[in-house]
Amino acid sequence: QVQLQESGPGLVKPSDTLSLTCTVSGHSISSNNWWGWIRQPPGKGLEWIGYIYNSGSIFYSPSLRSRVTMSVDTSKNQFSLKLRSVTAVDTAMYHCARHYCSVNACYVDLWGPGTLVTVSS
Amino acid sequence: QSALTQPPSVSGSPGQSVTISCTGTSSDVGNYNRVSWYQQPPGTAPKLMIYEVSNRPSGVPDRFSGSKSGNTASLTISGLQAEDEADYYCSSYTDSSTLIFGGGTKLTVL
Numbered sequence: 001q002v003q004l005q006e007s008g009p010g011l012v013k014p015s016d017t018l019s020l021t022c023t024v025s026g027h028s029i030s031s032n033n034w035w036g037w038i039r040q041p042p043g044k045g046l047e048w049i050g051y052i053y054n055s056g057s058i059f060y061s062p063s064l065r066s067r068v069t070m071s072v073d074t075s076k077n078q079f080s081l082k083l084r085s086v087t088a089v090d091t092a093m094y095h096c097a098r099h100y101c102s103v104n105a106c107y108v109d110l111w112g113p114g115t116l117v118t119v120s121s
Numbered sequence: 122q123s124a125l126t127q128p129p130s131v132s133g134s135p136g137q138s139v140t141i142s143c144t145g146t147s148s149d150v151g152n153y154n155r156v157s158w159y160q161q162p163p164g165t166a167p168k169l170m171i172y173e174v175s176n177r178p179s180g181v182p183d184r185f186s187g188s189k190s191g192n193t194a195s196l197t198i199s200g201l202q203a204e205d206e207a208d209y210y211c212s213s214y215t216d217s218s219t220l221i222f223g224g225g226t227k228l229t230v231l
Contacts, residue, residue, distance in 0.1 A: 038222075045124065045225040046159075046167065046210050059218045062122050095166060099220075105173040106214040107157035111166040 002026040004096050004112035012090075012119050018083040022096030022112055029072060030054045034099035035079045037070070038108070039092040047092075051099050052079060086119045093117075125150065125211055125223035132229040138199040141226045143211030144192055149221055151192035155214035158187060158196045161225075162207040170209075171196060198228070206230045 008020035022035070029035060036051030050060035052070045060068050069082040083090060094117055098110040126144040133139040143150065143158075150156055154174045159167035169178050171187040174194060184200045194213070198205055211223040 046161075046212075046222040048212070048220045048222055050219070061219055062217065100172075101155075101214075104154055105157075105176075106153075106155040106220060107169060107172040107212065108159070108167070109169055109172075109178070111168075113166055 002098075002110060004098065004110060006094060006096050006112045006115040008115060008117070010116060010118060012086055012117060013121050014087055014119055015085055018081070018086050018090060018117055018119070020081045020094055020096070020115065020117070022079050022081075024077045024079070024098075027098075029077045029079065030074050034101050035072065036097050036099055036108075037081045038095045038097050038111075040095070040114075041089070041092040049081065049083075051097075088119050091117065091119045122215070122217070122219075122221060125213060125221060127209075127211060127223040127226045129224070130227045130229065132231055133198075133201045134231045135201050135203065137201050138197060139201060139228065140198075141196045141209055141211075141228070143194040143196070143213075143223045145194075145213055145221070146192055148217075149213040149215040150189065150194050152216065153214045154189070156187070156189060156194045157212045158185075158194075159210045159212065160205075160207045161210065167210065201230055203230050 034051040037049040052058045067084045093114040095114040096112040097108040158171040161167040175187040
């Protein structure tokens with residue numbers, strides 16, 4: 001079945017760049033889907049970070065746009081997140097997510113289990 | 122761009138019905154039918170329960186239903202069961218071609 005799996009460092013120092021990769025299995029990343037990231041600070045709600053289409057179209061949350069970069073590697077069936085200049089408020093569970101978007105709908109239909117990233121020196 | 126507004130908590134007894142509201146603006150909920158709802162039990166990833174305001178994915182019980190009026194979407198759970206206890210989040214597409222989530226609602230089954 002289709003699965004998403006996040007990978008990357010669990011600990012990042014303040015002011016450094018957080019880098020995560022999502023590996024997609026059982027489904028082509030070149031399909032008609034948007035691939036994105038959603039985070040959840042401990043004990044708090046979900047925050048949408050952004051999504052990318054395999055053609056290169058990208059949209060980021062306005063609140064994070066200045067620090068975020070997303071990319072897709074179709075040869076590896078992976079997509080990635082980079083978040084620059086992190087602080088403690090960026091500590092969260094980071095989920096990669098497959099989005100289905102059409103004229104009438106846009107939603108996350110598949111979530112990765114998540115990876116906890118802690119920002120601390 | 123502020124989060125959509127949800128009540129922090131709701132509760133109900135088994136067999137009862139509860140409704141969770143999700144209020145946005147004319148730039149998101151009010152302008153699109155691209156509203157979805159997610160269920161998140163403790164320690165797990167969210168699960169899609171409703172998409173396109175009122176559609177249920179395969180496998181979601183018909184006890185879950187969604188609706189929308191103006192800038193407010195709603196999720197109703199009828200015939201409450203203990204297994205429904207979880208956090209619930211709404212989400213909407215926005216004028217900026219992004220998504221936005223609600224703050225989340227904790228459902229307690231008494």
